[in-house]
Amino acid sequence: MIMSKPLQDATLSVGYIAKRAGVKVSTLHFYETKGLIRSWRNQGNQRRYKPDVLRRIAVIKAAQHMGVTLQDIKETLDALPDNRTPTKKDWANLSHRWRAQLTKQIEYLEQIRDKVDGCIGCGCLSMTQCPMYNPDDVCGKSQSGAAFLPSNPDAQANHEKTDKIDKNH
Structure with a gap:
């Protein structure tokens, strides 16, 4: 019987990551150029990822959905020790850091809404x-x-x- 590696020890292809994360392969490449995620090349010169990159991408997408810039996301993720994948506790801390920025954006939009008529x-x-x-x-x-x-x-x-x-x- 052939046993497969546990997912934590596996390396995943760019196509698999893109499909699981719900993003295009080009988005993954873009995130890499911005320093948001990391990959490496195997002996066959294929781009490979650790499975925990999926959580990192989920955090990036959630933050973008809230209107946080990629630069702010990068700076916040870079503050994590050893560039590790955010845990649930990390997410609470990360989202708290963006709260003041989101409050300012909401206040700005409310000003515009109130004056637009x-x-x-x-x-x-x-x-x-x-x-x-x-x-x-x-x-x-x-x-x-x-x-x-x-x-x-x-x-x-x-x-x-x-x-x-x-x-x-």
Whole structure:
């Protein structure tokens, strides 16, 4: 009788990991280039993964679903000892780290939601209805665009972080 290795000792192909994780093979390659997951090549030059990479990918996908940037995910996962796969306790700590960021995003979206019905903030279509922000359309004379909509301070920071990670890899 032939016995198979326990799953913990197995190495898994890129195709198997992609199927089990519900992502494309190209996504796995992308995650590797960003330093989020690791693989190695066997003697046949095939990319191989440890089974615990599935949990790591699940954490990445869950964090992305919450709106966390890949750079923030990477920084948080890098803080784990020996680049290990997150445990349930680790997930509680990881998600807690992202809580403040998510709260800011929610507050920003609530601001936009509350203003979207009354003013588009552009200074051109609200001349008669927006005397507080733009009396007599004075901003329309000096600038165009959505001058009065609240800006997301984290959006620029996240954009800069994304640029940083792209330049480092």
